[in-house]
Amino acid sequence: MQRILAVIFFLAVFLHQSQAQCNTTNCVGPACKCMNTSPPGGLSLANTPQLVFLAFDGAITTTNYDNYTFLFNNTTNPNGCPIGMTFFIFHEYNDYTLTHSLYFKGQEISTHSMSHLTPAATWANKSVTEWTDEIGGIRDALSKFANIPKTSIRGARAPFLQSSGDATFTAMKNLGMFYDCSFPTTNYTNPPVWPYTLDQGFQHECAIPPCPLSKYPGIWTVPMVALNRNDTVCSMADACDKPNTFEETYQYLMSNFQRHYTTSKAPFGIYLTANAWFQDAQYRLQAYKKFLNDILVNDDVYVVPIARGLDWMKNPKPLAEVPNFFNCPTVTKTPCTNYTCYYEGDASPVGPRNMKSCVTCPDVYPWTGNPLGLP
Ligand SMILES: *[C@@H]1O[C@H](CO)[C@@H](O)[C@H](O)[C@H]1NC(C)=O
Ligand SMILES: *[C@@H]1O[C@H](CO)[C@@H](O)[C@H](O)[C@H]1NC(C)=O
Ligand SMILES: *[C@@H]1O[C@H](CO)[C@@H](O)[C@H](O)[C@H]1NC(C)=O
Ligand SMILES: *[C@@H]1O[C@H](CO)[C@@H](O)[C@H](O)[C@H]1NC(C)=O
Ligand SMILES: *[C@@H]1O[C@H](CO)[C@@H](O)[C@H](O)[C@H]1NC(C)=O
Ligand SMILES: *[C@@H]1O[C@H](CO)[C@@H](O)[C@H](O)[C@H]1NC(C)=O
Ligand SMILES: *[C@@H]1O[C@H](CO)[C@@H](O)[C@H](O)[C@H]1NC(C)=O
Ligand SMILES: CC(=O)N[C@H]1CO[C@H](CO)[C@@H](O)[C@@H]1O
Numbered sequence: 173m174q175r176i177l178a179v180i181f182f183l184a185v186f187l188h189q190s191q192a193q194c195n196t197t198n199c200v201g202p203a204c205k206c207m208n209t210s211p212p213g214g215l216s217l218a219n220t221p222q223l224v225f226l227a228f229d230g231a232i233t234t235t236n237y238d239n240y241t242f243l244f245n246n247t248t249n250p251n252g253c254p255i256g257m258t259f260f261i262f263h264e265y266n267d268y269t270l271t272h273s274l275y276f277k278g279q280e281i282s283t284h285s286m287s288h289l290t291p292a293a294t295w296a297n298k299s300v301t302e303w304t305d306e307i308g309g310i311r312d313a314l315s316k317f318a319n320i321p322k323t324s325i326r327g328a329r330a331p332f333l334q335s336s337g338d339a340t341f342t343a344m345k346n347l348g349m350f351y352d353c354s355f356p357t358t359n360y361t362n363p364p365v366w367p368y369t370l371d372q373g374f375q376h377e378c379a380i381p382p383c384p385l386s387k388y389p390g391i392w393t394v395p396m397v398a399l400n401r402n403d404t405v406c407s408m409a410d411a412c413d414k415p416n417t418f419e420e421t422y423q424y425l426m427s428n429f430q431r432h433y434t435t436s437k438a439p440f441g442i443y444l445t446a447n448a449w450f451q452d453a454q455y456r457l458q459a460y461k462k463f464l465n466d467i468l469v470n471d472d473v474y475v476v477p478i479a480r481g482l483d484w485m486k487n488p489k490p491l492a493e494v495p496n497f498f499n500c501p502t503v504t505k506t507p508c509t510n511y512t513c514y515y516e517g518d519a520s521p522v523g524p525r526n527m528k529s530c531v532t533c534p535d536v537y538p539w540t541g542n543p544l545g546l547p
Pocket of ligand 3: 238
């Protein structure tokens with residue numbers, strides 16, 4: 173018992189020290205940022221845009237695609253450009269032709285994993301190689317089969333928000349990933365903390381251990397600032413009690429937004445598994461859209477993909493220059509032919525599967541270790 177207490181004491185001291193290590197002497201902005209409630213670049217709140225990160229997890233399918241496009245269709249930022257959302261995608265059942273179409277509508281394509289297998293706990297103990305195969309694998313598959321630039325895929329979210337700490341971040345570093353968005357915080361929600369770099373290590377509470385202990389200069393983490401819903405809190409918006417009416421949905425999103433907007437202006441994230449929320453109740457979708465239209469009446473509110481928001485944090489332009497900074501994305505369209513690929517059990521490690529691809533069907537069903545489906 174004493175030994176356990178000693179270990180706990182040591183860990184407490186250690187964690188406390190690793191937090192205290194980050195200050196503006198050893199972490200010079202804007203390339204490096206400590207975890208705090210201050211906007212980057214010393215900007216005043218009045219000169220800071222309120223960024224909003226809308227992210228969705230899982231496969232893009234014909235079921236959720238229309239709901240996603242409904243949310244961003246005809247919804248623009250104050251500078252007249254389309255709003256952008258972020259999609260953390262896993263491979264199984266993902267429609268790569270619809271993924272292509274989201275990308276060319278200005279949305280961000282990010283990685284979740286190749287396999288996304290249960291149980292969640294297995295993701296706590298994977299090696300650097302396994303994480304490289306999962307994150308790098310889905311990035312390769314997305315780039316190839318959705319025919320989008322590999323360099324545009326910059327973010328990662330661990331399956332079930334369960335990382336292996338340093339192994340995950342080492343894989344991200346080796347793969348040149350830009351940011352992670354897997355680590356909840358309930359301690360630092362009022363005022364909410366801003367995203368920060370891991371130059372001086374992981375700094376908020378470790379809600380889902382293990383968390384990284386080493387330093388990863390230049391890699392950002394976007395703390396998943398918990399939402400309040402009545403007396404409960406949740407980092408995935410669908411993990412709190414589901415709102416049961418249009419009005420409750422709207423109030424839930426708006427009251428949490430206001431906590432950010434009226435305090436630190438740290439980016440407001442809504443992290444959602446779309447099917448869990450929208451399929452059984454279209455009023456939630458309608459309320460979400462009304463919420464977006466209402467916040468976008470403010471000329472300092474910008475709904476942007478996470479990677480673009482972090483690009484701004486690295487180059488924090490004052491509000492007057494923000495419309496130009498978040499100018500409309502110009503992307504050179506790549507072709508996408510609509511192929512439907514079929515795999516029998518002997519050509520797929522997970523049983524018979526279909527796959528929609530922009531390019532010629534791979535020989536076997538892509539999977540962890542063979543993300544391009546080579547023979
Ligand atoms: C910042 O960190 C440096 C180096 O660890 C330390 O010497 C200094 O006292 C710290 N400054 C503050 C304000 O904490
Ligand atoms: C949302 O998705 C569901 C299921 O595909 C569909 O029935 C519904 O019409 C969609 N709603 C909108 C507004 O696109
Ligand atoms: C996009 O918006 C227009 C006009 O508001 C509407 O007519 C159209 O049906 C919308 N499309 C989708 C996919 O929601
Ligand atoms: C691909 O083809 C299917 C079946 O012909 C069609 O339902 C679907 O809308 C097409 N997808 C795209 C992105 O064109
Ligand atoms: C991870 O592996 C270690 C030993 O390799 C084991 O003691 C621990 O229980 C495992 N943790 C999980 C969550 O599987
Ligand atoms: C988070 O909050 C809990 C409960 O108040 C506290 O025990 C813990 O020390 C905090 N952790 C950090 C890293 O601030
Ligand atoms: C949450 O609060 C709203 C009003 O603030 C109330 O209408 C609703 O019944 C509450 N839900 C629960 C589960 O307590
Ligand atoms: C009123 C308006 O701006 N309508 C546009 C909505 O978006 C579609 C494309 O998704 C345009 O074709 C409409 O002109």
